[in-house]
Amino acid sequence: MNDKQRAALERLIDHAQRDSGxxxxxxxxxxxxxNAAACGGFDMTELWSLDDEIAADMVTVFAxxxxxxxxxxxxxxxxxxxxxxxxQWHPESP
Structure with missing residues (x-):
């Protein structure tokens, strides 16, 4: 993982630990x-509901x-x- 990818991941982690949509x-x-099986998947159309910077970080991590x-x-x-x-988001999961 290069520095750009790590920075994107860490920004996403930071966002995920907040309390918003x-x-x-x-x-x-x-x-x-x-763990998609236990935590659920990610609907790609959710990208449309994100700020451009967050979506770009997801693209970086996905790449x-x-x-x-x-x-x-x-x-x-x-x-x-x-x-x-x-x-925080899936307290019912193991």
């Missing part, structure tokens, strides 16, 4: 990467996922942040 969409996007080694966010050192996002 855009935060929920960021959380859904990130959690679909971590990373498409070209990178198969790594989950916890393998990149983001497990605590993703667990916090999961607890």
């Amino acid at each position: 855009q935060s929920r969409r960021c959380a859904d996007f990130l959690l679909a990467w971590w 990373y996922l498409a070209t990178a080694e198969k790594k989950y966010p916890d393998q990149l050192g983001y497990e605590p942040q993703f667990r916090a996002i999961l607890a």
